[in-house]
Amino acid sequence: LAKTTQPISMDSYEGQEVNITCSHNNIATNDYITWYQQFPSQGPRFIIQGYKTKVTNEVASLFIPADRKSSTLSLPRVSLSDTAVYYCLVGDGIGNGGFKTIFGAGTRLFVKA
Amino acid sequence: DVKVTQSSRYLVKRTGEKVFLECVQDMDHENMFWYRQDPGLGLRLIYFSYDVKMKEKGDIPEGYSVSREKKERFSLILESASTNQTSMYLCASTSGTATANTGELFFGEGSRLTVL
Known part of the structure:
Protein backbone atom coordinates (compact mmCIF):
# COMPACT_ATOMS: atom_id res chain seq x y z
CA LEU A 1 0.00 0.00 0.00
CA ALA A 2 1.23 3.44 -0.90
CA LYS A 3 1.99 5.49 2.19
CA THR A 4 2.33 9.23 2.14
CA THR A 5 4.79 11.60 3.78
CA GLN A 6 4.00 15.26 4.33
CA PRO A 7 5.57 18.04 6.40
CA ILE A 8 4.07 18.13 9.86
CA SER A 9 3.43 21.86 9.80
CA MET A 10 3.86 25.01 7.74
CA ASP A 11 3.44 28.71 8.42
CA SER A 12 2.44 31.35 5.93
CA TYR A 13 1.13 34.90 5.72
CA GLU A 14 -2.10 36.12 4.25
CA GLY A 15 -1.93 36.70 0.50
CA GLN A 16 0.96 34.29 -0.09
CA GLU A 17 0.88 31.19 -2.24
CA VAL A 18 1.35 28.02 -0.23
CA ASN A 19 2.72 24.79 -1.65
CA ILE A 20 2.44 21.57 0.33
CA THR A 21 4.32 18.60 -1.04
CA CYS A 22 3.45 14.98 -0.41
CA ILE A 27 2.19 4.72 -5.63
CA GLY A 43 -14.70 16.11 9.34
CA PRO A 44 -12.29 16.40 6.40
CA ARG A 45 -13.53 18.03 3.23
CA PHE A 46 -12.49 17.15 -0.33
CA ILE A 47 -10.30 19.74 -2.07
CA ILE A 48 -8.91 18.24 -5.26
CA GLN A 49 -8.00 14.98 -6.96
CA GLY A 50 -5.69 14.06 -9.81
CA TYR A 51 -3.86 11.26 -11.55
CA LYS A 52 -1.05 13.00 -13.42
CA THR A 53 0.20 16.41 -14.62
CA LYS A 54 -1.85 19.33 -13.34
CA VAL A 55 -5.37 19.74 -12.08
CA THR A 56 -6.93 23.06 -11.14
CA SER A 71 2.47 15.71 -5.58
CA THR A 72 2.14 19.35 -4.61
CA LEU A 73 -1.00 21.08 -3.47
CA SER A 74 -0.90 24.77 -4.30
CA LEU A 75 -3.17 27.24 -2.51
CA PRO A 76 -3.12 30.65 -4.15
CA ARG A 77 -3.26 33.77 -1.97
CA VAL A 78 -4.15 32.13 1.33
CA SER A 79 -6.30 33.82 3.94
CA LEU A 80 -6.65 33.30 7.69
CA SER A 81 -9.55 30.93 7.01
CA ASP A 82 -7.21 28.54 5.21
CA THR A 83 -5.63 27.64 8.54
CA ALA A 84 -6.36 23.91 8.73
CA VAL A 85 -4.85 20.46 8.42
CA TYR A 86 -4.31 19.22 4.87
CA TYR A 87 -4.22 15.51 4.09
CA CYS A 88 -2.73 13.84 1.05
CA LEU A 89 -4.25 10.48 0.14
CA VAL A 90 -3.23 7.89 -2.38
CA GLY A 91 -5.43 5.02 -3.36
CA ASP A 92 -7.51 3.24 -5.94
CA GLY A 93 -10.82 3.27 -4.21
CA ILE A 94 -12.82 0.16 -3.68
CA GLY A 95 -11.89 -2.92 -5.61
CA ASN A 96 -11.29 -6.59 -5.13
CA GLY A 97 -8.56 -5.89 -2.62
CA GLY A 98 -10.62 -3.66 -0.44
CA PHE A 99 -10.39 0.04 0.24
CA LYS A 100 -6.76 0.95 -0.25
CA THR A 101 -6.76 4.62 0.50
CA ILE A 102 -4.63 5.76 3.39
CA PHE A 103 -4.65 9.04 5.23
CA GLY A 104 -1.28 10.27 6.42
CA ALA A 105 -0.73 12.43 9.49
CA GLY A 106 -1.47 15.59 7.52
CA THR A 107 0.16 19.03 7.33
CA ARG A 108 -0.97 21.68 9.75
CA LEU A 109 -1.01 25.01 7.90
CA PHE A 110 -1.09 28.16 10.00
CA VAL A 111 -1.80 31.40 8.17
CA LYS A 112 -0.78 34.56 9.95
CA ALA A 113 -2.04 38.10 9.40
CA ASP B 1 -27.28 19.66 0.64
CA VAL B 2 -25.64 16.26 1.06
CA LYS B 3 -25.15 15.10 4.58
CA VAL B 4 -23.50 12.49 6.77
CA THR B 5 -24.90 12.64 10.27
CA GLN B 6 -23.30 11.09 13.32
CA SER B 7 -25.67 10.56 16.21
CA SER B 8 -23.52 11.88 19.04
CA ARG B 9 -20.91 14.62 18.98
CA TYR B 10 -19.61 13.84 22.47
CA LEU B 11 -19.84 10.70 24.57
CA VAL B 12 -18.36 9.69 27.90
CA LYS B 13 -18.38 6.00 28.75
CA ARG B 14 -16.81 3.76 31.34
CA THR B 15 -14.38 0.94 30.74
CA GLY B 16 -16.20 -2.23 29.82
CA GLU B 17 -19.36 -0.56 28.57
CA LYS B 18 -20.81 -1.39 25.17
CA VAL B 19 -20.81 1.65 22.92
CA PHE B 20 -22.79 2.28 19.75
CA LEU B 21 -21.85 5.01 17.32
CA GLU B 22 -24.43 5.63 14.63
CA CYS B 23 -23.97 7.17 11.22
CA VAL B 24 -26.61 8.02 8.63
CA GLN B 25 -26.10 9.37 5.10
CA ASP B 26 -28.77 10.80 2.83
CA MET B 27 -26.90 10.48 -0.47
CA ASP B 28 -27.82 6.88 -1.32
CA HIS B 29 -24.12 5.98 -1.22
CA GLU B 30 -23.10 2.36 -1.46
CA ASN B 31 -19.92 2.71 0.56
CA MET B 32 -19.55 3.77 4.17
CA PHE B 33 -16.51 3.99 6.43
CA TRP B 34 -15.50 4.38 10.04
CA TYR B 35 -12.23 6.09 10.91
CA ARG B 36 -10.65 7.08 14.17
CA GLN B 37 -8.49 10.14 14.45
CA ASP B 38 -5.79 10.63 17.04
CA PRO B 39 -3.26 13.46 17.37
CA GLY B 40 -0.22 12.90 15.19
CA LEU B 41 -1.66 9.76 13.60
CA GLY B 42 -4.10 11.21 11.10
CA LEU B 43 -7.16 9.14 10.21
CA ARG B 44 -7.01 5.38 10.46
CA LEU B 45 -9.59 3.14 8.83
CA ILE B 46 -11.41 0.79 11.22
CA TYR B 47 -14.04 -0.83 8.99
CA PHE B 48 -15.82 -0.13 5.77
CA SER B 49 -18.88 -1.45 4.02
CA TYR B 50 -19.57 -1.52 0.29
CA ASP B 51 -23.11 -2.86 0.50
CA VAL B 52 -25.86 -3.69 2.95
CA LYS B 53 -24.79 -6.47 5.30
CA MET B 54 -21.28 -6.41 3.84
CA LYS B 55 -18.25 -5.31 5.83
CA GLU B 56 -14.51 -5.32 5.42
CA LYS B 57 -11.78 -4.79 7.99
CA GLY B 58 -9.66 -1.72 7.70
CA ASP B 59 -6.27 -1.15 9.24
CA ILE B 60 -7.25 -1.23 12.92
CA PRO B 61 -10.39 -3.39 13.40
CA GLU B 62 -9.39 -4.94 16.72
CA GLY B 63 -11.85 -4.14 19.48
CA TYR B 64 -14.53 -2.94 17.06
CA SER B 65 -17.39 -4.39 15.08
CA VAL B 66 -19.86 -2.85 12.64
CA SER B 67 -23.39 -3.31 11.42
CA ARG B 68 -25.00 -2.26 8.16
CA GLU B 69 -28.60 -3.41 8.06
CA LYS B 70 -29.79 -0.57 5.85
CA LYS B 71 -28.04 1.25 3.06
CA GLU B 72 -28.14 4.63 4.75
CA ARG B 73 -26.97 3.52 8.19
CA PHE B 74 -23.59 2.23 9.36
CA SER B 75 -22.99 1.56 13.04
CA LEU B 76 -19.71 1.17 14.88
CA ILE B 77 -19.79 -0.98 18.00
CA LEU B 78 -17.30 -1.16 20.81
CA GLU B 79 -18.21 -4.39 22.59
CA SER B 80 -16.24 -3.54 25.71
CA ALA B 81 -14.83 -0.04 25.69
CA SER B 82 -11.29 0.51 26.85
CA THR B 83 -9.39 3.68 27.64
CA ASN B 84 -7.22 3.30 24.53
CA GLN B 85 -10.36 3.69 22.46
CA THR B 86 -10.72 7.29 23.59
CA SER B 87 -10.63 9.11 20.27
CA MET B 88 -12.47 11.08 17.62
CA TYR B 89 -14.51 8.79 15.40
CA LEU B 90 -15.38 9.89 11.90
CA CYS B 91 -17.91 8.34 9.57
CA ALA B 92 -17.71 8.84 5.80
CA SER B 93 -19.52 7.72 2.69
CA THR B 94 -18.90 7.66 -1.03
CA SER B 95 -20.72 6.49 -4.12
CA GLY B 96 -19.85 3.84 -6.66
CA THR B 97 -18.78 0.25 -6.71
CA ALA B 98 -15.34 -0.87 -7.80
CA THR B 99 -13.72 2.25 -9.18
CA ALA B 100 -10.31 3.30 -10.31
CA ASN B 101 -10.28 6.38 -8.15
CA THR B 102 -11.16 7.18 -4.59
CA GLY B 103 -14.22 9.21 -5.33
CA GLU B 104 -15.03 12.04 -2.96
CA LEU B 105 -15.42 10.97 0.65
CA PHE B 106 -18.14 12.85 2.52
CA PHE B 107 -17.48 13.01 6.25
CA GLY B 108 -19.66 13.55 9.26
CA GLU B 109 -18.80 16.04 11.99
CA GLY B 110 -17.25 13.37 14.19
CA SER B 111 -18.02 11.76 17.55
CA ARG B 112 -15.57 12.42 20.34
CA LEU B 113 -15.56 9.43 22.69
CA THR B 114 -13.95 9.48 26.10
CA VAL B 115 -13.60 6.19 27.95
CA LEU B 116 -12.92 6.53 31.67
Missing part, protein backbone atom coordinates in the same frame (compact mmCIF):
# COMPACT_ATOMS: atom_id res chain seq x y z
CA SER A 23 5.74 12.01 -1.11
CA HIS A 24 4.25 8.69 -2.17
CA ASN A 25 7.12 6.60 -3.48
CA ASN A 26 5.14 3.36 -3.70
CA ALA A 28 0.56 2.08 -7.82
CA THR A 29 -0.57 2.39 -11.40
CA ASN A 30 -4.25 2.62 -10.52
CA ASP A 31 -3.83 5.01 -7.61
CA TYR A 32 -5.23 8.52 -7.64
CA ILE A 33 -3.98 11.36 -5.43
CA THR A 34 -6.52 13.25 -3.38
CA TRP A 35 -6.24 16.13 -0.96
CA TYR A 36 -8.57 16.93 1.91
CA GLN A 37 -8.85 19.91 4.26
CA GLN A 38 -9.91 19.63 7.89
CA PHE A 39 -10.87 22.36 10.32
CA PRO A 40 -10.97 21.73 14.09
CA SER A 41 -13.99 19.75 15.26
CA GLN A 42 -15.09 19.00 11.70
CA ASN A 57 -10.25 23.96 -9.57
CA GLU A 58 -11.68 27.05 -7.92
CA VAL A 59 -9.76 26.60 -4.68
CA ALA A 60 -6.46 24.89 -5.49
CA SER A 61 -4.09 23.36 -8.00
CA LEU A 62 -2.49 19.95 -7.86
CA PHE A 63 0.83 19.31 -9.56
CA ILE A 64 1.92 15.73 -10.20
CA PRO A 65 5.27 14.98 -11.88
CA ALA A 66 5.66 12.30 -14.50
CA ASP A 67 6.94 9.66 -12.06
CA ARG A 68 3.98 10.34 -9.74
CA LYS A 69 6.11 9.71 -6.66
CA SER A 70 5.13 13.04 -5.21
Whole structure:
Protein backbone atom coordinates (compact mmCIF):
# COMPACT_ATOMS: atom_id res chain seq x y z
CA LEU A 1 0.00 0.00 0.00
CA ALA A 2 1.23 3.44 -0.90
CA LYS A 3 1.99 5.49 2.19
CA THR A 4 2.33 9.23 2.14
CA THR A 5 4.79 11.60 3.78
CA GLN A 6 4.00 15.26 4.33
CA PRO A 7 5.57 18.04 6.40
CA ILE A 8 4.07 18.13 9.86
CA SER A 9 3.43 21.86 9.80
CA MET A 10 3.86 25.01 7.74
CA ASP A 11 3.44 28.71 8.42
CA SER A 12 2.44 31.35 5.93
CA TYR A 13 1.13 34.90 5.72
CA GLU A 14 -2.10 36.12 4.25
CA GLY A 15 -1.93 36.70 0.50
CA GLN A 16 0.96 34.29 -0.09
CA GLU A 17 0.88 31.19 -2.24
CA VAL A 18 1.35 28.02 -0.23
CA ASN A 19 2.72 24.79 -1.65
CA ILE A 20 2.44 21.57 0.33
CA THR A 21 4.32 18.60 -1.04
CA CYS A 22 3.45 14.98 -0.41
CA SER A 23 5.74 12.01 -1.11
CA HIS A 24 4.25 8.69 -2.17
CA ASN A 25 7.12 6.60 -3.48
CA ASN A 26 5.14 3.36 -3.70
CA ILE A 27 2.19 4.72 -5.63
CA ALA A 28 0.56 2.08 -7.82
CA THR A 29 -0.57 2.39 -11.40
CA ASN A 30 -4.25 2.62 -10.52
CA ASP A 31 -3.83 5.01 -7.61
CA TYR A 32 -5.23 8.52 -7.64
CA ILE A 33 -3.98 11.36 -5.43
CA THR A 34 -6.52 13.25 -3.38
CA TRP A 35 -6.24 16.13 -0.96
CA TYR A 36 -8.57 16.93 1.91
CA GLN A 37 -8.85 19.91 4.26
CA GLN A 38 -9.91 19.63 7.89
CA PHE A 39 -10.87 22.36 10.32
CA PRO A 40 -10.97 21.73 14.09
CA SER A 41 -13.99 19.75 15.26
CA GLN A 42 -15.09 19.00 11.70
CA GLY A 43 -14.70 16.11 9.34
CA PRO A 44 -12.29 16.40 6.40
CA ARG A 45 -13.53 18.03 3.23
CA PHE A 46 -12.49 17.15 -0.33
CA ILE A 47 -10.30 19.74 -2.07
CA ILE A 48 -8.91 18.24 -5.26
CA GLN A 49 -8.00 14.98 -6.96
CA GLY A 50 -5.69 14.06 -9.81
CA TYR A 51 -3.86 11.26 -11.55
CA LYS A 52 -1.05 13.00 -13.42
CA THR A 53 0.20 16.41 -14.62
CA LYS A 54 -1.85 19.33 -13.34
CA VAL A 55 -5.37 19.74 -12.08
CA THR A 56 -6.93 23.06 -11.14
CA ASN A 57 -10.25 23.96 -9.57
CA GLU A 58 -11.68 27.05 -7.92
CA VAL A 59 -9.76 26.60 -4.68
CA ALA A 60 -6.46 24.89 -5.49
CA SER A 61 -4.09 23.36 -8.00
CA LEU A 62 -2.49 19.95 -7.86
CA PHE A 63 0.83 19.31 -9.56
CA ILE A 64 1.92 15.73 -10.20
CA PRO A 65 5.27 14.98 -11.88
CA ALA A 66 5.66 12.30 -14.50
CA ASP A 67 6.94 9.66 -12.06
CA ARG A 68 3.98 10.34 -9.74
CA LYS A 69 6.11 9.71 -6.66
CA SER A 70 5.13 13.04 -5.21
CA SER A 71 2.47 15.71 -5.58
CA THR A 72 2.14 19.35 -4.61
CA LEU A 73 -1.00 21.08 -3.47
CA SER A 74 -0.90 24.77 -4.30
CA LEU A 75 -3.17 27.24 -2.51
CA PRO A 76 -3.12 30.65 -4.15
CA ARG A 77 -3.26 33.77 -1.97
CA VAL A 78 -4.15 32.13 1.33
CA SER A 79 -6.30 33.82 3.94
CA LEU A 80 -6.65 33.30 7.69
CA SER A 81 -9.55 30.93 7.01
CA ASP A 82 -7.21 28.54 5.21
CA THR A 83 -5.63 27.64 8.54
CA ALA A 84 -6.36 23.91 8.73
CA VAL A 85 -4.85 20.46 8.42
CA TYR A 86 -4.31 19.22 4.87
CA TYR A 87 -4.22 15.51 4.09
CA CYS A 88 -2.73 13.84 1.05
CA LEU A 89 -4.25 10.48 0.14
CA VAL A 90 -3.23 7.89 -2.38
CA GLY A 91 -5.43 5.02 -3.36
CA ASP A 92 -7.51 3.24 -5.94
CA GLY A 93 -10.82 3.27 -4.21
CA ILE A 94 -12.82 0.16 -3.68
CA GLY A 95 -11.89 -2.92 -5.61
CA ASN A 96 -11.29 -6.59 -5.13
CA GLY A 97 -8.56 -5.89 -2.62
CA GLY A 98 -10.62 -3.66 -0.44
CA PHE A 99 -10.39 0.04 0.24
CA LYS A 100 -6.76 0.95 -0.25
CA THR A 101 -6.76 4.62 0.50
CA ILE A 102 -4.63 5.76 3.39
CA PHE A 103 -4.65 9.04 5.23
CA GLY A 104 -1.28 10.27 6.42
CA ALA A 105 -0.73 12.43 9.49
CA GLY A 106 -1.47 15.59 7.52
CA THR A 107 0.16 19.03 7.33
CA ARG A 108 -0.97 21.68 9.75
CA LEU A 109 -1.01 25.01 7.90
CA PHE A 110 -1.09 28.16 10.00
CA VAL A 111 -1.80 31.40 8.17
CA LYS A 112 -0.78 34.56 9.95
CA ALA A 113 -2.04 38.10 9.40
CA ASP B 1 -27.28 19.66 0.64
CA VAL B 2 -25.64 16.26 1.06
CA LYS B 3 -25.15 15.10 4.58
CA VAL B 4 -23.50 12.49 6.77
CA THR B 5 -24.90 12.64 10.27
CA GLN B 6 -23.30 11.09 13.32
CA SER B 7 -25.67 10.56 16.21
CA SER B 8 -23.52 11.88 19.04
CA ARG B 9 -20.91 14.62 18.98
CA TYR B 10 -19.61 13.84 22.47
CA LEU B 11 -19.84 10.70 24.57
CA VAL B 12 -18.36 9.69 27.90
CA LYS B 13 -18.38 6.00 28.75
CA ARG B 14 -16.81 3.76 31.34
CA THR B 15 -14.38 0.94 30.74
CA GLY B 16 -16.20 -2.23 29.82
CA GLU B 17 -19.36 -0.56 28.57
CA LYS B 18 -20.81 -1.39 25.17
CA VAL B 19 -20.81 1.65 22.92
CA PHE B 20 -22.79 2.28 19.75
CA LEU B 21 -21.85 5.01 17.32
CA GLU B 22 -24.43 5.63 14.63
CA CYS B 23 -23.97 7.17 11.22
CA VAL B 24 -26.61 8.02 8.63
CA GLN B 25 -26.10 9.37 5.10
CA ASP B 26 -28.77 10.80 2.83
CA MET B 27 -26.90 10.48 -0.47
CA ASP B 28 -27.82 6.88 -1.32
CA HIS B 29 -24.12 5.98 -1.22
CA GLU B 30 -23.10 2.36 -1.46
CA ASN B 31 -19.92 2.71 0.56
CA MET B 32 -19.55 3.77 4.17
CA PHE B 33 -16.51 3.99 6.43
CA TRP B 34 -15.50 4.38 10.04
CA TYR B 35 -12.23 6.09 10.91
CA ARG B 36 -10.65 7.08 14.17
CA GLN B 37 -8.49 10.14 14.45
CA ASP B 38 -5.79 10.63 17.04
CA PRO B 39 -3.26 13.46 17.37
CA GLY B 40 -0.22 12.90 15.19
CA LEU B 41 -1.66 9.76 13.60
CA GLY B 42 -4.10 11.21 11.10
CA LEU B 43 -7.16 9.14 10.21
CA ARG B 44 -7.01 5.38 10.46
CA LEU B 45 -9.59 3.14 8.83
CA ILE B 46 -11.41 0.79 11.22
CA TYR B 47 -14.04 -0.83 8.99
CA PHE B 48 -15.82 -0.13 5.77
CA SER B 49 -18.88 -1.45 4.02
CA TYR B 50 -19.57 -1.52 0.29
CA ASP B 51 -23.11 -2.86 0.50
CA VAL B 52 -25.86 -3.69 2.95
CA LYS B 53 -24.79 -6.47 5.30
CA MET B 54 -21.28 -6.41 3.84
CA LYS B 55 -18.25 -5.31 5.83
CA GLU B 56 -14.51 -5.32 5.42
CA LYS B 57 -11.78 -4.79 7.99
CA GLY B 58 -9.66 -1.72 7.70
CA ASP B 59 -6.27 -1.15 9.24
CA ILE B 60 -7.25 -1.23 12.92
CA PRO B 61 -10.39 -3.39 13.40
CA GLU B 62 -9.39 -4.94 16.72
CA GLY B 63 -11.85 -4.14 19.48
CA TYR B 64 -14.53 -2.94 17.06
CA SER B 65 -17.39 -4.39 15.08
CA VAL B 66 -19.86 -2.85 12.64
CA SER B 67 -23.39 -3.31 11.42
CA ARG B 68 -25.00 -2.26 8.16
CA GLU B 69 -28.60 -3.41 8.06
CA LYS B 70 -29.79 -0.57 5.85
CA LYS B 71 -28.04 1.25 3.06
CA GLU B 72 -28.14 4.63 4.75
CA ARG B 73 -26.97 3.52 8.19
CA PHE B 74 -23.59 2.23 9.36
CA SER B 75 -22.99 1.56 13.04
CA LEU B 76 -19.71 1.17 14.88
CA ILE B 77 -19.79 -0.98 18.00
CA LEU B 78 -17.30 -1.16 20.81
CA GLU B 79 -18.21 -4.39 22.59
CA SER B 80 -16.24 -3.54 25.71
CA ALA B 81 -14.83 -0.04 25.69
CA SER B 82 -11.29 0.51 26.85
CA THR B 83 -9.39 3.68 27.64
CA ASN B 84 -7.22 3.30 24.53
CA GLN B 85 -10.36 3.69 22.46
CA THR B 86 -10.72 7.29 23.59
CA SER B 87 -10.63 9.11 20.27
CA MET B 88 -12.47 11.08 17.62
CA TYR B 89 -14.51 8.79 15.40
CA LEU B 90 -15.38 9.89 11.90
CA CYS B 91 -17.91 8.34 9.57
CA ALA B 92 -17.71 8.84 5.80
CA SER B 93 -19.52 7.72 2.69
CA THR B 94 -18.90 7.66 -1.03
CA SER B 95 -20.72 6.49 -4.12
CA GLY B 96 -19.85 3.84 -6.66
CA THR B 97 -18.78 0.25 -6.71
CA ALA B 98 -15.34 -0.87 -7.80
CA THR B 99 -13.72 2.25 -9.18
CA ALA B 100 -10.31 3.30 -10.31
CA ASN B 101 -10.28 6.38 -8.15
CA THR B 102 -11.16 7.18 -4.59
CA GLY B 103 -14.22 9.21 -5.33
CA GLU B 104 -15.03 12.04 -2.96
CA LEU B 105 -15.42 10.97 0.65
CA PHE B 106 -18.14 12.85 2.52
CA PHE B 107 -17.48 13.01 6.25
CA GLY B 108 -19.66 13.55 9.26
CA GLU B 109 -18.80 16.04 11.99
CA GLY B 110 -17.25 13.37 14.19
CA SER B 111 -18.02 11.76 17.55
CA ARG B 112 -15.57 12.42 20.34
CA LEU B 113 -15.56 9.43 22.69
CA THR B 114 -13.95 9.48 26.10
CA VAL B 115 -13.60 6.19 27.95
CA LEU B 116 -12.92 6.53 31.67
